[in-house]
Amino acid sequence: MKLKIENNELILGDVFNAIGIETDQGTFGVAQRDGGIEIVLNGETVFVSSDNVKDTLIGMPQEIVDAVEGIFDNSIDPCRPFTGQPQTMLGERGSTFIKPDSVRIRDLADCIVKAFIRAAVEDLPSKLEIERLRKALDANTLNYNDLYLLDLSKMDPIALIQNTCVEIEKVMGTYPNIPEAKVIGDSV
Numbered sequence: 677m678k679l680k681i682e683n684n685e686l687i688l689g690d691v692f693n694a695i696g697i698e699t700d701q702g703t704f705g706v707a708q709r710d711g712g713i714e715i716v717l718n719g720e721t722v723f724v725s726s727d728n729v730k731d732t733l734i735g736m737p738q739e740i741v742d743a744v745e746g747i748f749d750n751s752i753d754p755c756r757p758f759t760g761q762p763q764t765m766l767g768e769r770g771s772t773f774i775k776p777d778s779v780r781i782r783d784l785a786d787c788i789v790k791a792f793i794r795a796a797v798e799d800l801p802s803k804l805e806i807e808r809l810r811k812a813l814d815a816n817t818l819n820y821n822d823l824y825l826l827d828l829s830k831m832d833p834i835a836l837i838q839n840t841c842v843e844i845e846k847v848m849g850t851y852p853n854i855p856e857a858k859v860i861g862d863s864v
Contacts, residue, residue: 706743713744727757763854765841775848783847791839792823796831 705716712725715732717740724732733741760766793809800806805825812818845851 704737704740704743706740715740715744730757730759765838769853770841772845772850772853774844778848779844784844787843787847788840789818789820789823790843791836792826792828792831793818794839795835796826796828799827799830800825 705714707714712723712728715722715724715736717736722732733744758767758771760770762768764770790813793813797806797809797813800809809818809822809825812822842851845853
């Protein structure tokens with residue numbers, strides 16, 4: 677069963693993530709599916725592959741555009757487009773492939789350990805322990821057991837993701853992997 681609207685109500689089928697939107701023009705539905713999104717608009721259902729989303733959204737009500745962007749911004753669908761800001765992991769920076777000849781599985785694990793420490797070290801109660809872990813980060817002498825010192829309930833999970841990606845870029849030798857800034861008027 678697909679996403680559809682009956683009697684102004686959103687009916688969910690086999691979808692991952694869906695939003696019903698009430699607008700002046702009626703009820704619209706937007707759903708994430710494997711490899712793209714499904715939009716119900718004025719009684720018609722349209723499936724859009726992830727790589728064609730931006731073109732399809734042209735001319736659609738802003739509420740639908742916002743819903744589609746929100747679904748992709750918060751999903752982990754591997755087919756979603758890189759539509760975030762260029763310097764973020766959801767934008768052009770995130771489209772960089774991991775180099776197979778420079779990153780091993782152990783390297784990824786080490787990157788995750790470093791990212792955990794960077795994301796949570798400031799919340800440790802002991803200033804000495806904070807300083808020790810900072811030095812261990814710089815000297816690459818961290819121990820996996822250092823993770824047990826962290827209070828993960830205070831850690832920002834998005835910081836963990838960002839830190840992990842930065843550490844991977846360092847291993848690949850691509851850090852800082854920031855696309856060239858584009859100047860528009862007085863803004864970057």
